[in-house]
Amino acid sequence: MKRPLFFLCLLLSCVLCHHAAHAEPRLHALALGDTPKYPPGFVQFDYVNPDAPRGGSMRLSAIGSFDTFNGFLPKGIAAAGAGLLFDTLTVKSLDEPFTEYGLVAESMELAADNTWIIFHLRPEARFHDGVPLTARDVAFTFETLLAKGSPVYKQYYADVEQCEVLNDHAVKFSFKTGENRELPLILGQLTVLPRHYWETRDFAKADLEIPLGSGAYKVEKFEAGRSVSYVQDPNYWGRHLPVNRGGLTFERIAYEYYRDSTVAMEAFKAGEYDYREENVARQWATGYTGPAFDQKLIVKQEIPDHTTYGLQGMIFNTRREVFKDPRVREALAYAFDFEWSNENLFHGQYVRSASYFSGGELASSGLPSPEELALLEPWRGRIPDEVFTSTYQPPSTKAPGSLRENLKKGLELLQAAGWQLDGDVLKKDGKALQFEYLERDPAFERIMLPFVKNLERMGVKVVVRMVDTTQWLTRIRSFDFDMSTVPLGQSDSPGNEQRYYFHSQAADMQDSMNLMGVKDPAVDALVEAVISAKDRKALVAACHALDRVLLWGHYVIPCWHNTVWRVAAWDKFDRPAVQPKYAVGQGYWWVDVEKRARILKVRPDLTNKGF
Template structure:
């Protein structure tokens, strides 16, 4: 899901709250809310540490996207939405990028919550306005919640599934009541609610695609749209929230134009030709070989590796376990032996990557070694319902020496396949009972990934398996994902430092049955469902760690994916027209806090004009 940019600050918050409705007995009223522990930024903070509040506004920025778009409604399953639409919509709160999970008020002036977190109430800022000048009201908030939950993308139904109701309880105050049970994250989840204008949507089909931009209250509005080619955002000059502490130093560009390219190779060449300004490089081969060009050598283009502490989650080859072919975990385990990461990393990635082994990689939430006493306490009730290896063995994906000789791994794969009723006849792997050949399709959307998949396919051929690679356009790919119409894909399960309700959309049985959910693997296991609920109901940080690691172990030993790789730096390339704060946030790149430096931009124009 795309990020929305909310905001935070207080001031005379409690006084403002008293003018609408008195706080409930036993509830606290604050300018922000932390998942566990205390807030880093107190009521009087003036800006985030990773912002430069005096950063100049101005300048035009060009970015790139690959594929196409056909709608400006990012909230539904229909169509492919344009990149960057989150810039239009403010949320009740905004997350800080140097804390594990804390939010501060954006549209909300104050946040009221009881000790048991059974409900949360947000009091809106009186100055909050939509782009047409109309005030943001409790009715808009309630409309947004109900509409997204009932008519929006299936993600919202899962994400807001435990929110019982929303109601107006004051002139500027909205209260959300939660279902019974421990779910500390719900108050923060509701804070991420993008608030839409009820009046703007009146009489319109919310589920339909549209090329008219919905009315927003955020820092940008759509200035121009050429579907499938480009979209341009213009900074709102009189943006109501521009001087809030959470927004100081943010959203500095006057315009942001996103140009669309048919594939990643064309997009890379366009960047080097100066067709756009900033690029986050995700391909190791490109980073190693594609930037030895005059603009880089002459200093026009800057290359940087910026370290981060962002959890990397899981990128992987994902089985669609709804397919009978992949219903047996031993089959899924077997095929993993045909992927030679060490050879791939050495020969295709220039040694740039680390093998991923956890669904919560690069964080303290990743399972490691044998289960700790805290993890065992979580797992013991499920002994006999999960593989015994969950308790006895640390999961490691198959490895090689990088030489390309993986005969030993292929022998292990063959034995596992034999145990599940597959045998070699001639040079083909077939079902011993029916004679049906082992054949499947790997569906891709990025042609650049073919060079990674084809060596994997050749190793599968050595097992007698026919794996076909098919690369399709963005629209077809998204439609097939929504319908779970694939055998295997490459997918990414992004994670945060505070996993919670979104895990239902990744792993639950309900999500497995819901078209458009993020449960692309089709995971449906009562134990996984139970562990997801335990993660959601964790009451403190250590409990969250233990429960998340327990979930990680059960997923690992379910062999739902073949883990790929990750890196712990942002690789960025940009034309030398930007400056950025001295401090980079721990858990994000922070590009929204960069600015066009007038002196650098003028010098670059002069140099390129020669």
């Protein structure tokens, strides 16, 4: 009778020894290429005030409408702030390029060869109904997003081979290879959904049922498509974690919806909401006037922006026949006069973008370095020669250039592509060169009209189609547009998201961000080089190489960017002494009782508006 027990103990001993031999040290943070700034046992982030008072509200604005609280689907428009309902495995710090610290995950084990990661969950983690958050919820979330969520998740998690529940508080993700250095951090961003809640509901149904979460806030009330407010959960399990210390100061966060930015601006002046980031230069220069400003109830400030901006551009949908020839796309860019727009419309506030990674070291410049050439040479002859010989710069009217000369160059390119003037209209095979420009923001229409007139001088006919935000999103998601202006935001550490921005597989995947319809094996290979970069130097080289090929593909007409955040707020807030490098950080502000009282003395009517 003792013999079987002996062999059982021996077997168990071998298993434990085997696991111990392959165990990795527990990590409190995940960093891409750098040592985490904050050590194990850190108390708080540097950019917070740990003694910030709690209470009050921050009221924000949103444009358009919403029809669901489920933002994980390829349909519907999620309510602003819906992410407040949920916690993620880890949290990104705002003063490091890309480092994440444990939230739901107490610690992590990462394979030395980067082929797997284990997240060890905090036993105290709970959903709003008090049910413990476990590894089975993590696995359920991962599998559900792949099966029923937006198609982009399949691209995002394409390098994950398997998800295993090891025990109630440990979940392991195994990778197809160890090449994707960013993948552990990508998985750390996973929002954890409650299995017990969704197993009795249709996850694919986009509706306004309030979902069960685990985050610091719950939905307090909402009016479909018009407003939504969130209130802190008094029983929130993670309030005292280091990553939350100094945050979660507002008892209530509310969003009011407006038809467009013009209406929203007037509502801000009237005290309907508290905080605004301005993205219209003319508005910033001339629109912030009125009684609230005269009485110094609203303050304006410009905060240095150290982030990688990415690229806002007038995007060509190359699925359309008219834009398949890159010479046509290049030619049309000569009709946009940025210098005139910056002087006459933008009050000189902008810098012309010339990179898909504008704003930092990831933007290409000069000629390719040896490291970049190693990635580019295999594609010589299949990518534009200019990638190797020239520095990309968008057309300029800065002296000695001129709009007249630019339009002449554009027309020459169009004629080389087979388009010929018939009277004052360009035609090819009897068809006129014409397309529709899709826009949702009335403020942008004034920018487009001079561009449209310049195109007409070249013989190109453009119809500007104004639609509301809901229509715009629907058409953009389904690639039902010719041209539109869309921001392609980038992080300071690009990775998996490049697949659904630029990879061929995403070109036919509705709801992806490959809006241009890029299908190029060279771009695919360079995207993979970005994802598999082993260190920062390799990442920079891969981003530069990808940037060059995309730029010389003429998929967009680059717009512009700013080097500061333009922020305005009703003067009821105070903020930490330290500004985070990579964000405004308004989530760490707090309501100053005395400042609020001063405003209410002047504007007592705001008491009834949730001020």
